[in-house]
Amino acid sequence: MxxxxxxxxxxxxxxxxxxxxxxxxxxxxxxxxxxxxxxxxxxxxxxxxxxxxxxxxxxxxxxxxxxxxxxxxxxxxxxxxxxxxxxxxxxxxxxxxxxxxxxxxxxxxxxxxxxxxxxxxxxxxxxxxxxxxxxxxxxxxxxxxxxxxxxxxxxxxxxxxxxxxxxxxxxxxxxxxxxxxxxxxxxxxxxxxxxxxxxxxxxxxEGRFVQMMKCGGIEKEEWVITDIAAEIVETMEDDVLYIIGSGATTKAILDELGLEGTLLGVDLVRNRELVANDVSEAQLVEYIDQADQAKLVISVIGGQGHVFGRGNQQLSPQVIRKLGKDHIQIIATKTKIKSLEGRPMLTDTGDMALDRELCGWYRITTGYQDEIVYPVSDGVTSYSVCP
Structure with a gap:
């Protein structure tokens, strides 16, 4: 020792x-x-x-x-x-x-x-x-x-x-x-x-345990992001509360809808109309409780790979559990996924049990009618995917 x-x-x-x-x-x-x-x-x-x-x-x-x-x-x-x-x-x-x-x-x-x-x-x-x-x-x-x-x-x-x-x-x-x-x-x-x-x-x-620098996505990916947004908008269901996470990729969904979104906040949409801008954790819990069904659309941070726990703390363990793993839609350009160099996406919700529950393979929307599958890990239990 x-x-x-x-x-x-x-x-x-x-x-x-x-x-x-x-x-x-x-x-x-x-x-x-x-x-x-x-x-x-x-x-x-x-x-x-x-x-x-x-x-x-x-x-x-x-x-x-x-x-x-x-x-x-x-x-x-x-x-x-x-x-x-x-x-x-x-x-x-x-x-x-x-x-x-x-x-x-x-x-x-x-x-x-x-x-x-x-x-x-x-x-x-x-x-x-x-x-x-x-x-x-x-x-x-x-x-x-x-x-x-x-x-x-x-x-x-x-x-x-x-x-x-x-x-x-x-x-x-x-x-x-x-x-x-x-x-x-x-x-x-x-x-x-x-x-x-x-x-x-x-x-x-130690590459497994220390995060990489955030990638800013400088490459010209505007068309790809627009395609992703079009796919999400086209497949939106009536009367479902859509929680749109933070970031440029997700904000493109609001742009596609012609709605005023917040780049770095969490916005709510139902029936292709804006319900609320830049909501807090407490507001999210209230809206989810009142909704018949709610889904989360969230992107991944390029380079780091985090889905939860980086700049989106409004999406707390309580919020995520109310939604359920099956109601989480991850969107990302293939360039962002490639920037992970084979490392899994990561969760850091502050709740270790929840991080383990969120592990597994996810379908990632990467374009219009285009998707891939890619793993999410808690970053500790396994370098690839939790059992």
């Missing part, structure tokens, strides 16, 4: 804006909480760390106070924990933290000579860490934010735990440089994607 010293940092605000349709948490945490958002970052880190408890004696942690790491490690029973000193604030309060706490924490992690920085957050958190550490030390992100464009994240919390377990057990794990990217959330909320490269960090090299 290898002794591993981990610097643990949790952004308690990460992901708060997702379930209520705010498309991020930067500067809107209080608003998100007032709208009913429930913090999930602690829970997602706990999933990863649970896998390491059996090797408690081979682990030591340096962490930030309160909800930034200390509280979770204490509640889980990890034995060797050093807590750094930050500002004189109540870090047990979710709204107490900001970007300066992240920067100060990782500086102290470096002073304590940790072997790896494990953090939970989104692209904003990754960007703040990158500004301090650069490529000086390996990092591994547990995806907890709304925006996960950067390539420094595990595909889900379980994968982060599995990768750390391999390191403790002495398996050979290399490192590689990975892009840190972020988008302008104000532009994001207005339906415009403005992303840029902020730097690179070193991540453990």
């Amino acid at each position: 290898n002794q591993l010293k981990i610097g643990l940092l949790i952004n308690p605000l990460a992901g708060l804006g997702g379930s209520v349709g705010l498309k991020g948490s930067d500067g809107v945490a209080d608003q998100a909480i007032s709208m009913g958002a429930v913090p999930k970052a602690q829970e997602r880190v706990a999933v990863a760390l649970e896998m390491l408890l059996k090797h408690n004696a081979f682990l030591s942690f340096v962490t930030a106070p309160g909800l930034m790491g200390e509280s979770l490690l204490s509640s889980m029973g990890f034995q060797s924990v050093s807590v750094i000193a930050l500002e004189d604030k109540d870090y047990s309060h979710i709204g107490a933290t900001d970007a300066s706490d992240t920067s100060l924490s990782v500086r102290q992690f470096l002073d304590h000579s940790v072997d790896l920085i494990l953090f939970a957050g989104g692209d904003g958190t990754a960007r703040d860490i990158c500004s301090v550490v650069g490529e000086s030390i390996p990092v591994l992100g547990i995806p907890a934010g709304v925006k996960i464009h950067s390539a420094v994240y595990a595909v889900n919390p379980q994968s982060a735990g599995a990768l750390l377990l391999q390191m403790i057990e002495g398996e050979l794990i290399g490192v590689r440089s990975a892009d840190v990217r972020d988008i302008d959330e104000e532009a994001f909320r207005d339906g415009r994607v403005q992303a840029r490269l902020y730097g690179e960090m070193l991540v453990p090299e």
Whole structure:
């Protein structure tokens, strides 16, 4: 066994804006909480760390106070924990933290000579860490934010735990440089994607467990996307509530219908008419309960392969279970599927049991009267498809 010293940092605000349709948490945490958002970052880190408890004696942690790491490690029973000193604030309060706490924490992690920085957050958190550490030390992100464009994240919390377990057990794990990217959330909320490269960090090299960089689909695929949209519109059933997921591929369906859609939100259509724009998780549950039948049309993120858990947290485990696996229609261009290089599509709903239930082979609409079959995996149980 290898002794591993981990610097643990949790952004308690990460992901708060997702379930209520705010498309991020930067500067809107209080608003998100007032709208009913429930913090999930602690829970997602706990999933990863649970896998390491059996090797408690081979682990030591340096962490930030309160909800930034200390509280979770204490509640889980990890034995060797050093807590750094930050500002004189109540870090047990979710709204107490900001970007300066992240920067100060990782500086102290470096002073304590940790072997790896494990953090939970989104692209904003990754960007703040990158500004301090650069490529000086390996990092591994547990995806907890709304925006996960950067390539420094595990595909889900379980994968982060599995990768750390391999390191403790002495398996050979290399490192590689990975892009840190972020988008302008104000532009994001207005339906415009403005992303840029902020730097690179070193991540453990394990293709099954660390996500690839998001592919933007720069190739000229407009005709193919239009064909996909035409196929979906032509096959729409009367009186069925269609939930149209986020992204350019799905927005083309609204364009085909001549309706005003949201590029990065979730929209509802019935009988080829707009029912609601940019709905939250709570609204989705209400609409599904009132509908005789509901179906979800969703696309896949090129390069990464995620179907759920990246920028569409409105599609929560509760929503997905109400719909049922058979009422999920995945659409994607063949270029997007090819960008996965044979890797399965992935789910990261935050509910491990549901991720396993969603595994299997799916019919993917790839054009007008054109489809393929392709697998979905939970990213941990099997590299290909769950049993």
